[in-house]
Amino acid sequence: MSLKLVFMGSPDFSVPCLKAIVEAxxxxxxxxxxxxxxxxxxxxxxxxPVHAAAEALGIEVRTPKSLKSEEELKAFADLNADLAVVVAYGLILPQAVLDAPRLGCINAHASLLPRWRGAAPIQRAIMAGDDxxxxxxxxxxxxxxxxPVMASVEVEVTPCTTAGSLHDALCMAGASLLVDAISQLESGVGVFVPQSTEGIEYAHKLTNEETRIDWSLSANEVRQHIHGLSPFPGAWFEMETPKGPVRVKVLEVADSSGTGNAGEVLDDSLLIACGENAVRLKRLQRAGKSAMSGEDFLRGNDLPEGVILA
Known part of the structure; x- marks a missing residue:
């Protein structure tokens, strides 16, 4: 017997979950x-993306700006759903919404709770150096x-992992996990376990102020910062050009050895000194341009040895 579900989500991350539920x-x-x-x-x-995917599947879509009005609460309750599934929806759910489905509301969250509760768990995990x-x-x-939590799946974070690659890995793992969890709830065997009261961290929203690269950090910390913000919103430095300074996003780096002043270009292949050791810039994006490899970037941009990046 299948369940009667309401799905609540918005970004790309949520789309595989919606499709997996329908396919199940x-x-x-x-x-x-x-x-x-x-x-x-x-x-x-x-x-x-969820709106477009739902329409393609022939499912009714509602887009209220808030769920707090009596009209919206009644419209939700009138669906008589067994379960509501929430994946990065973006609106706070009133208690009346949480209580309306027969089995309540479940959420697929992209972290290992209680670590990284909140808005930016994928980025914060990489920026903090989580393994x-x-x-x-x-x-x-x-x-x-x-x-309380009923199901989990772990995904490794490596020195090459970016927020973009981790996003893709987590959304696919989450879709499969979600289908299994719904099956357990449908069979009455799902067990929810309270979260630990230790190790709580909040994944606060990313701010513009924290996107500029601080070369005085260690190479390891610079890599984590850059990869945690790649591809969006992107960590950046300013490069001087004949027309004035331009912003350059760094999307991928590799740890390397090297000594110099923080932000100093150490060779002709984009090796940049950090507060400790160095990083090599492997993928960059100049403002208004497409992302490109370090080699392609140097064909049209001059960053000679000895320059200090701001």
Missing amino acids: GHEVVCVYSQPPRRAGRGKEERKT VTGVQIMQMEAGLDTG
């Missing part, structure tokens, strides 16, 4: 997603990612 044979009676927003040069309204992270399925409650 569950009836998704409605999808909730963030409202379309103006974006791009033409400022045309764009639907969220492992994962996805967990938890029962939602009023607190921020505080609910």
Whole structure:
């Protein structure tokens, strides 16, 4: 017997979860997603990736700006869902919404709770130098990612891992985990275990102020910072050009050995001194340009040995 589900999600990360649930044979009676927003040069309204995917699957989509009104609460309750599945939706769910489905609301969260509760768990795990992270399925409650957990999967974080590659690994692992968790709830064998009260960390929203590269950090810390912000929003430095300074995002680096002043270009292959050791810039993106390898970047940009990057 399949369950009658409501799915609530917005970004790319949520799409594999929605598709996996449908492929597993569950009836998704409605999808909730963030409202379309103006974006791009033409400022045309764009639907969220989940909105577009749901429409392609023939599922009703609702995009309220808030769920707090009596009208929205009634509309949600009238769906008579067995379960609501939330994956990076982006709106706070009132208690009346949490209580409406027969089995409540579950959330697929991209960390190993209680570490990295909050908005940016993927980026924060890399920036903090975690060796492992994962996805967990938890029962939602009023607190921020505080609910009990019923299923987990771990994903390794290596020196080559970026936020982009980790995002892709976690969303695919999370989709499979979510289907298994729903099956357990459907069979009545799912068990929720309270989170530990130790090791709580909050994955606060990323700010513009923390995207500039601080070359005075160790090479290891510089790599973690850059990879944690790659590809978006991107860690950056300023490069002087005949037309003035331009911003350059660094998307991928490798640890290396080298000694010099913090931010100093040490050779003709983008080896940059850090507070301790050095990093080699492997993939970059100049403002207004496409991302490119370090070799291609040097063909059109001059960063000679001895220059200090700001």
